[in-house]
Amino acid sequence: MQPRLVAKLHRRVCFVQTDDAVLAEELLARKKLAAEIVGRLSDRVLLVRPGRVDAVIDELLKMGHAPQVVGRAGS
Template sequence: MSRANARIPVKMHRNVTLIRTSEPVIAEELLARKSLSRLILARLSDTVLLVKPDEADGAVEELRKMGHTPRIAR
């Protein structure tokens, strides 16, 4: 199989909470905040953070305390 046709395993999840930032430095800022970083399960890319299950409300509250105005899509 050529490199162009190589298969990449993908894991799909439903009902997850993601934080997407406009700049990588903002994601770094969020991870540096202890109260918010404890709610983060993983960093998926430079600008996308995966929130722990059932911690969406806590993450939104912490973002607001930090002065951010999160947009929520459900």
């Protein structure tokens, strides 16, 4: 049997992942969106303030993006 890997879980994390780093920069340049971002895990992964994911989705839609929402009913 393969040895189990040591790991830690982070639950209920809300984040945005972009196709490329430039797009992440573009999102961060949007003032309203940047206010909802609490950190950057990598150049393409932005951590969203807990409980503010709907505001982020709304703002993305206003920017003309079509965010794919993963992990909700229907998706």
